[in-house]
Amino acid sequence: MEAFFANFDLVINGFSWTVRLTLLSALGSFLLGLVLTAMRVSPVPLMRGIATTYVETVRNTPLTLVLLFCGLGLSSALGFTFTENVEWDVFWFAVIGLSAYTACFVSESLRSGINTIPLGQIEAARSIGLTFGQNLQLILLPQALRAVIGPLGSVLIALTKNTTIASAAGLGVIEASAQMKQMFDKGIAPVIPTFIGFAIGFLVLTLPMGFFFSWLARRMAVAR
Amino acid sequence: MTATPLVVLEDVNKHFGQLHVLKDIQLSVQSGEVVVVIGPSGSGKSTLCRTINRLETIDNGRIMLDGKELPAEGRGLAKLRSDVGMVFQSFNLFSHKTVLQNVTLGPIKVLKKGRAEAEKRGMELLDRVQIADQANKYPAQLSGGQQQRVAIARALAMNPKVLMFDEPTSALDPEMVQEVLDVMIDLATEGMTMVVVTHEMGFARRAAHRVVFMADGEIVEEATPDEFFTNPQKQRAKDFLSKILSH
Ligand SMILES: Nc1ncnc2c1ncn2[C@@H]1O[C@H](COP(=O)(O)OP(=O)(O)O)[C@@H](O)[C@H]1O
Ligand SMILES: [Mg+2]
Numbered sequence: 001m002e003a004f005f006a007n008f009d010l011v012i013n014g015f016s017w018t019v020r021l022t023l024l025s026a027l028g029s030f031l032l033g034l035v036l037t038a039m040r041v042s043p044v045p046l047m048r049g050i051a052t053t054y055v056e057t058v059r060n061t062p063l064t065l066v067l068l069f070c071g072l073g074l075s076s077a078l079g080f081t082f083t084e085n086v087e088w089d090v091f092w093f094a095v096i097g098l099s100a101y102t103a104c105f106v107s108e109s110l111r112s113g114i115n116t117i118p119l120g121q122i123e124a125a126r127s128i129g130l131t132f133g134q135n136l137q138l139i140l141l142p143q144a145l146r147a148v149i150g151p152l153g154s155v156l157i158a159l160t161k162n163t164t165i166a167s168a169a170g171l172g173v174i175e176a177s178a179q180m181k182q183m184f185d186k187g188i189a190p191v192i193p194t195f196i197g198f199a200i201g202f203l204v205l206t207l208p209m210g211f212f213f214s215w216l217a218r219r220m221a222v223a224r
Numbered sequence: 225m226t227a228t229p230l231v232v233l234e235d236v237n238k239h240f241g242q243l244h245v246l247k248d249i250q251l252s253v254q255s256g257e258v259v260v261v262i263g264p265s266g267s268g269k270s271t272l273c274r275t276i277n278r279l280e281t282i283d284n285g286r287i288m289l290d291g292k293e294l295p296a297e298g299r300g301l302a303k304l305r306s307d308v309g310m311v312f313q314s315f316n317l318f319s320h321k322t323v324l325q326n327v328t329l330g331p332i333k334v335l336k337k338g339r340a341e342a343e344k345r346g347m348e349l350l351d352r353v354q355i356a357d358q359a360n361k362y363p364a365q366l367s368g369g370q371q372q373r374v375a376i377a378r379a380l381a382m383n384p385k386v387l388m389f390d391e392p393t394s395a396l397d398p399e400m401v402q403e404v405l406d407v408m409i410d411l412a413t414e415g416m417t418m419v420v421v422t423h424e425m426g427f428a429r430r431a432a433h434r435v436v437f438m439a440d441g442e443i444v445e446e447a448t449p450d451e452f453f454t455n456p457q458k459q460r461a462k463d464f465l466s467k468i469l470s471h
Contacts, residue, residue: 123312128330128378131302
């Protein structure tokens with residue numbers, strides 16, 4: 001307890017970072033989740049394909065890999081930075097990584113909400129002349145959101161807990177990126193291929209699980 | 225009745241995979257005419273209705289509304305589609321909107337009317353289907369018959385040129401069928417152009433100008449209600465009538 005109070009400003013500082021990280025990532029993932037959902041129910045097959053591929057790939061990749069890819073892949077290898085300040089940079093890459101990852105779960109929730117809306121209402125909306133965008137905005141999303149407030153809450157809680165992974169990864173990134181940069185500069189380790197290798201390894205483990213549950217969901221939907 | 229028909233289907237064909245659901249359909253509906261479509265389940269009646277406002281695409285043939293061919297897809301279609309009103313078997317009201325909001329949504333968002341104007345007209349229409357006192361309730365709080373009357377008001381709010389009804393009373397408890405039919409008979413008397421899929425012979429006899437009998441994706445017979453029900457010509461129509469009359 002004494003240690004807790006002795007380092008109180010540090011604790012507060014860490015806490016405020018967590019809050020900021022959570023809020024910004026929640027906003028980012030919600031917006032990206034909305035876009036992904038809109039794409040997944042759009043009448044254009046290409047849109048559906050892109051969004052589905054994104055969701056299936058990213059949600060089956062461990063968060064640490066997504067974050068490391070954002071941090072190292074984007075910044076160190078591609079030389080993409082937001083600011084001169086490394087800490088801020090890490091923060092923004094964490095926001096991007098968490099948003100990119102959490103958006104998949106937001107989108108999954110919203111889509112399951114949309115699936116609860118009777119098809120007839122969507123046709124009724126079309127028959128009075130609403131466009132796809134209006135249908136989405138006025139009929140589908142308002143009802144889907146109401147239906148999935150609970151699941152979205154769980155997603156938010158998971159996101160909050162995941163910020164700890166982001167913090168840990170962030171510390172790692174600062175150190176590792178220095179090392180990686182050295183290795184990279186010396187031409188020892190090709191950064192991107194290494195990550196892709198790791199990512200593929202995990203996808204081999206998680207994608208079949210994803211496919212299995214999609215398949216199961218479809219089976220259950222028919223049986224209902 | 226005007227010289228050019230309001231709705232014209234020429235050589236319309238439609239498949240669902242291997243299944244040929246609409247076979248060379250020829251149909252024209254005059255302005256102010258009420259056409260009842262009747263036929264066994266699976267004969268393509270719903271599909272016919274749905275192709276007329278392009279909820280379903282067609283393989284070939286032409287569908288003309290008021291002399292203009294409907295575009296197959298795209299932005300123009302959404303707006304033109306509201307010229308064809310649709311009343312469904314399962315009402316399909318927007319469950320997160322009140323009765324009045326269900327009726328004003330289209331006028332405000334598609335016809336770009338002001339809220340006050342849309343609400344005034346919405347209340348008039350709800351009055352016409354005798355449900356104005358429920359304007360602020362949600363669909364789930366209404367009976368089936370009341371929901372279907374709201375659905376009719378919602379379709380009317382778009383000032384459609386023609387109204388399609390796809391078995392509007394089939395999902396209703398028997399005691400609610402008449403209240404919906406009464407509204408439809410009123411509309412018919414006022415000169416609304418209507419295509420009605422129904423097995424309600426009372427309605428057909430009272431309000432229809434013409435009965436179209438469909439079987440296996442084809443229009444098999446067309447006649448006035450009196451001729452059709454008392455003296456059908458084709459064997460398939462006779463068989464069908466004997467079945468629905470026997471219970
Ligand atoms: N979306 C669809 N996909 C495949 N087959 C369909 C679809 N809709 C209808 N059908 C089939 O088309 C035929 C005609 O259906 P429908 O127009 O609903 O008939 P009706 O309304 O006269 O009962 C039926 O055999 C039905 O099973
Ligand atoms: Mg039908």
